[in-house]
Amino acid sequence: MKVAIIGGGAAGLMAAATLQTTRPDADIFLIDRNDGLGKKVIISGGGRCNVTTGIRDVRELLTNYPRGSKFLNSAMHGFPPGDVYDWFESHGVPLKTQDDNRVFPRSDDGKDIVGVFEKTFKDSGVRVWLKSCVSDVRKTAGGKFEISFKNSGEALLADRVILTTGGRAYRQTGSTGDGYAFAISLGHTLTALAPSLNSFTTEESWPAKISGMSFTQATIFADRDISYAHTGPFLFTHKGISGPAVFAVSSLVAFEEYDALNPLCVAIDLFPDESTEEMTARIGSAAKQTPTRSFLNVLATLIPKSLAEICIEETGVSGDKNAAEAAKKEILAVATWLKAIPLNVVDRGSGDEFVTAGGIPRPEIDPSTMESKICPGLYFAGEIMDIDGFTGGFNLQASWATGRLAGMSAAGSEG
Numbered sequence: 434m435k436v437a438i439i440g441g442g443a444a445g446l447m448a449a450a451t452l453q454t455t456r457p458d459a460d461i462f463l464i465d466r467n468d469g470l471g472k473k474v475i476i477s478g479g480g481r482c483n484v485t486t487g488i489r490d491v492r493e494l495l496t497n498y499p500r501g502s503k504f505l506n507s508a509m510h511g512f513p514p515g516d517v518y519d520w521f522e523s524h525g526v527p528l529k530t531q532d533d534n535r536v537f538p539r540s541d542d543g544k545d546i547v548g549v550f551e552k553t554f555k556d557s558g559v560r561v562w563l564k565s566c567v568s569d570v571r572k573t574a575g576g577k578f579e580i581s582f583k584n585s586g587e588a589l590l591a592d593r594v595i596l597t598t599g600g601r602a603y604r605q606t607g608s609t610g611d612g613y614a615f616a617i618s619l620g621h622t623l624t625a626l627a628p629s630l631n632s633f634t635t636e637e638s639w640p641a642k643i644s645g646m647s648f649t650q651a652t653i654f655a656d657r658d659i660s661y662a663h664t665g666p667f668l669f670t671h672k673g674i675s676g677p678a679v680f681a682v683s684s685l686v687a688f689e690e691y692d693a694l695n696p697l698c699v700a701i702d703l704f705p706d707e708s709t710e711e712m713t714a715r716i717g718s719a720a721k722q723t724p725t726r727s728f729l730n731v732l733a734t735l736i737p738k739s740l741a742e743i744c745i746e747e748t749g750v751s752g753d754k755n756a757a758e759a760a761k762k763e764i765l766a767v768a769t770w771l772k773a774i775p776l777n778v779v780d781r782g783s784g785d786e787f788v789t790a791g792g793i794p795r796p797e798i799d800p801s802t803m804e805s806k807i808c809p810g811l812y813f814a815g816e817i818m819d820i821d822g823f824t825g826g827f828n829l830q831a832s833w834a835t836g837r838l839a840g841m842s843a844a845g846s847e848g
Contacts (some may be wrong), residue, residue: 434459436843437580437591439567440612441465443474443832444815444839445597446550451840453557459844461559462589464580465568466611471547473599476831477787478535480718482543484521485514485833487534487827489683497827499684502821504795508834510802511841514826517833524549531745533666535826555562570594570615572772572808595812597801597836600789601626616793622808624819626791627687630828632675632782636696639747642774643739652705653682654773656698661685662822664705674701675782680824683781687790694776703736703771712768720764724757731756744770788828792819803839816838 436452436459438445447461463470477483488494491509495502512520518528518536527539538545540555566583573579573590580589597613598612613623631665647668649713655661663685682699691697704712719731729752733742745752748770750763797806798813814835822828 434593435462435465435591436460436593436595437462437578437589438597439464439570439580439597439615440597440599440815440817441467441470442597442599443471443562443829444599444836445595445723446474446547447833447836448597448606448812448814448840448843449559450550451837452844453553453559454822454845456484457557460578462562462590462591463554464562464565465560466564468564469547469812470551470561470563471543471579472828474547475543477543478537478826480543481537482546483535483537483826483829484546484823485517485536485812486641487514487530487536488516488518488795494827494830496823497825498820498822499687500790500817501795501831504798504818505820505831505834507801508838510839511754512834514830515636518832520833521546521549523554523656533825534726539572544815550806553565554751555695560648564797567611570619570735572619572810578810594813595814595839595843596817597814597832597839598793598817600627600816613792616813616817619811621793621797621805624791624794625688626789628742629684629687629790629821630647630680630779630787630824633673633679633683633697633699633757633776634780634782635673635692636777636779637673637701640669640673641671641746643669643737645669646737646740647676648703651678651706653678654700654702655682655686655689655778662696665805667701672782673778674699674776676793677824680787684790684821684823689780691780696779697818699778700773703774707772709765709768712772713765716764716768717761720756720759722753728754728756728759728763737769748791787824788816788821790819790821791827792817796820797847802842803835804842 438448441463449461452461483582493514505582506625526545529539530536568583569581571579578591578594596612601610651667652664663678663681665678667678748766803812803814
């Protein structure tokens, strides 16, 4: 049996490794257009590679996928984060789990993760074809797959094909969306596509004054819609806002249209564990304790002074007056601002999206096998499908899990 895996990212790597152990008698071809495997894997997590998540409960894990949570149920139960963790450690890569539940190799080097597969393939005889650009995939009358290449006149005939070409994010790593065209030529359709896990560019210029200022816990609301909200770390940038909480909200609004003429209204709650009334009382209490200090300096005991200056400016409250002179309505105005800092988002951070929202429609794929319901013998894994997760190792976890399931199914194994 010949199996061709097109795409040498996380899903393709795991599919090939699974096939190699499940069906060592199979001829396995791992085809990638790059000059090396796992380009996106290596640069993920700032080059440290956020391998998976420390969340072990699958039900809780699946809440971190805005698209595809139910679809991923079988794959995640078959290869949950704990098993992924053990798999890499058993292959010689010690891992560590941070306080924020992100899992990295102890070496903080993504090359170690890809190195596991490179060694495995070299020792097993998996045929790795690099710098190989697939131009076309078609099914022959005999039921085989004929794979043509841009840089070769010879085609490869395979019994089964696993498409793991990724989305369109990080195009410099080879994720150009070619796999969509291959799937469509084999009878599939494609959902709308959108960038996800990106930063926000704001209409307001004041974030640039505090670029780099970060907060470990805040709630970001989009249009003040509770369904478009996420709590976590974020930071101000010279163009707007970024960080995990922002990435999560950008994922939730991936298919929303917004620009300078139709901005997306965002609000930041810097104190998500306190109500506006509690914040008002806390500011008032601080003012009473130091009545002769300026109101600005009292605020600076609660938030960084540079942000306090912006707060004073945006609310129109006088920061120079003594704290004792601050009126109740002024204290309320400040508390209200801190609980819902208003920003108008006019653009997505260009070029910094991590994943693509959308892809091959989930109803066209069997979630228990990752096999196409339209083209028997064709399998999918990873970001090429209409699945995506928040930042924090969730997208790599989905790739490992679906890659393993696709590999097992293509091998004809059920266990």
